[in-house]
Amino acid sequence: MKIHVLRLGHRPFRDQRITTHCSLVARAFGAEKMIYTGYKDNKLEVSISKVSTNFGGFFEIEYKKDWKKVIAEYKSNGWLVVHLTVYGLPIQSKIGKIRKMKKDIVIVIGGEKVPSEIYHLADFNISITPQPHSEVAALAIFLHEYFQGKELNKDFAKAKIRIIPTKSGKKIESTKNQN
Amino acid sequence: MKIHVLRLGHRPFRDQRITTHCSLVARAFGAEKMIYTGYKDNKLEVSISKVSTNFGGFFEIEYKKDWKKVIAEYKSNGWLVVHLTVYGLPIQSKIGKIRKMKKDIVIVIGGEKVPSEIYHLADFNISITPQPHSEVAALAIFLHEYFQGKELNKDFAKAKIRIIPTKSGKKIESTKNQN
Numbered sequence: 001m002k003i004h005v006l007r008l009g010h011r012p013f014r015d016q017r018i019t020t021h022c023s024l025v026a027r028a029f030g031a032e033k034m035i036y037t038g039y040k041d042n043k044l045e046v047s048i049s050k051v052s053t054n055f056g057g058f059f060e061i062e063y064k065k066d067w068k069k070v071i072a073e074y075k076s077n078g079w080l081v082v083h084l085t086v087y088g089l090p091i092q093s094k095i096g097k098i099r100k101m102k103k104d105i106v107i108v109i110g111g112e113k114v115p116s117e118i119y120h121l122a123d124f125n126i127s128i129t130p131q132p133h134s135e136v137a138a139l140a141i142f143l144h145e146y147f148q149g150k151e152l153n154k155d156f157a158k159a160k161i162r163i164i165p166t167k168s169g170k171k172i173e174s175t176k177n178q179n
Numbered sequence: 180m181k182i183h184v185l186r187l188g189h190r191p192f193r194d195q196r197i198t199t200h201c202s203l204v205a206r207a208f209g210a211e212k213m214i215y216t217g218y219k220d221n222k223l224e225v226s227i228s229k230v231s232t233n234f235g236g237f238f239e240i241e242y243k244k245d246w247k248k249v250i251a252e253y254k255s256n257g258w259l260v261v262h263l264t265v266y267g268l269p270i271q272s273k274i275g276k277i278r279k280m281k282k283d284i285v286i287v288i289g290g291e292k293v294p295s296e297i298y299h300l301a302d303f304n305i306s307i308t309p310q311p312h313s314e315v316a317a318l319a320i321f322l323h324e325y326f327q328g329k330e331l332n333k334d335f336a337k338a339k340i341r342i343i344p345t346k347s348g349k350k351i352e353s354t355k356n357q358n
Contacts, residue, residue, distance in 0.1 A: 018196055021313035028310035051311055086342055087349040092331050119347040129331055130342040131207035132230055133319075134200035140316035141323055152271050152308055163265055163309040168298040170266040 002104040003031040003146070004074075005139065008067055008118070009111030010038035021136045022109060023048045027059035029143035030151040031107070034060070037067040038111060054176065056159025071121055074106045081122045083108040084138045088125030095145045098124060107142060109135040181283040182210040182325070183253075184318065187246055187297070188290030189217035200315045201288060202227045206238035208322035209330040210286070213239075216246040217290060233355065235338025250300055253285045260301045262287040263317045267304030274324045277303060286321060288314040 005026040010019050019036060023044070026034045036044075040063045048061045064070050071081060080103040098105070108118060119125055128138040143151060164171035184205040189198050198215060202223070205213045215223075219242045227240045243249050250260060259282040277284070287297060298304055307317040322330060343350035 014196075017193075018200070021197070021315055024310075024312040025316045028308050028312040029316075055310055087345060089344050089346060090331065092328060116348075119349075122347070125345075125347050127342075127344055129207050129333070130344055131203075131234055131335065133203040133207040134315050136200055136313050136315040137204045137208075137319035140313070140319055144320055144323065149271060152269065154308070156310065163306075165268050165306055165309055166266060166304075167268060168301070168304050169295075170298075 001102060003143070004104075004106045005031050005034040006067065006070055006106050006108045007034060007036040007111070008038065008108065008115075009113060010036045010041060010044070011111070012039050012041040012043070015111060016041065016044060018136060019044055020047060022139055023061055024051060025136055025140045025143070027052065027057065029140055030147050030154055031143065032059060033062065035062050035064050035070055037064055037070070054159070054161045056156030058157070067115075068117075071106070071108070077104075079104045079106050080124070081106055081108060082124045082126055082142070083118055083122035084128065084135065084142055085110065085114070085119070085125050086127050086130060086132055087119075088127040090130075091126050091128050091142060091145055094124060094126055099146060105146075107139065109139055180281060182322070183283075183285045184210050184213040185246065185249055185285050185287045186213060186215040186290070187217065187287065187294075188292060189215045189220060189223070190290070191218050191220040191222070194290060195220065195223060197315060198223055199226060201318055202240055203230060204315055204319045204322070206231065206236065208319055209326050209333055210322065211238060212241065214241050214243050214249055216243055216249070233338070233340045235335030237336070246294075247296075250285070250287070256283075258283045258285050259303070260285055260287060261303045261305055261321070262297055262301035263307065263314065263321055264289065264293070264298070264304050265306050265309060265311055266298075267306040269309075270305050270307050270321060270324055273303060273305055278325060284325075286318065288318055
């Protein structure tokens with residue numbers, strides 16, 4: 001089962017850090033790819049690629065112009081479209097069902113303005129609490145619930161930098177620039 | 180048991196959205212207060228206060244100049260200091276212990292540069308995966324694990340706006356401007 005993330009309506013200046021956090025969360029919590037729409041942002045792509053090169057794994061980031069085409073393509077390939085929105089049904093009531101469907105999933109997260117069609121195109125509109133908070137947090141909680149915490153132990157192949165968990169301080173194992 | 184969040188080193192321009200997301204996550208996932216250091220940011224405070232007024236509950240945000248004093252005060256009042264950092268020990272190995280201690284907790288989350296003393300002042304340095312991602316996500320996952328998902332059903336008293344979970348579209352109950 002694959003998980004991709006579709007981030008809608010990225011604006012390079014205003015959204016850069018939030019979209020960067022979304023990508024890093026997608027990668028760290030077990031998604032394989034993030035597609036983003038809105039404005040193309042080379043700085044974002046470079047910074048995410050650097051993290052993947054250094055910390056391992058196979059995460060991709062890609063820009064697409066037309067979000068409707070992206071969703072149509074996922075749907076035609078049999079993927080489930082899960083839209084995270086504060087207006088949706090509670091994750092705790094739906095995550096078991098979604099997991100049991102054993103389908104590839106594209107998780108849609110909005111930018112500032114979410115086109116209303118997305119609510120109808122999605123197979124599930126899911127809320128992570130009915131309180132306003134953050135697409136970064138919503139994505140993390142969805143993936144954490146979907147993978148039931150197993151993503152916390154995910155191994156990232158070919159890492160050049162590994163952080164060694166420690167009680168206090170910083171421990172890093174690095175093979176960077178040692179060829 | 181109370182939970183507060185201490186956000187270090189806020190910069191009004193660069194960090195505004197990330198710190199806003201941290202505050203909203205703190206509120207939505209069951210913390211009662213966020214203290215932030217760095218630069219005072221009235222816009223941040225106003226926007227968080229508006230959310231609290233509209234969506235209910237008793238969340239507070241407060242600026243303090245000196246993070247060391249803040250931590251010293253929490254410690255002297257018997258609070259547990261939990262620092263979320265990618266370098267720390269895995270949450271899955273420590274959350275049970277932290278929960279069983281039944282203490283009030285201040286969760287420390289860093290800004291761009293975290294002073295190294297914090298690693299030694301903290302009772303626990305905890306990582307949410309050893310991968311780089313986001314303080315917004317780290318805070319959400321910590322609170323979600325700490326409250327074991329119960330925070331998803333938290334009630335927010337005196338809300339003027341309530342979002343009604345729905346399958347597709349947006350349903351809001353509002354008593355705003357109806358006095």
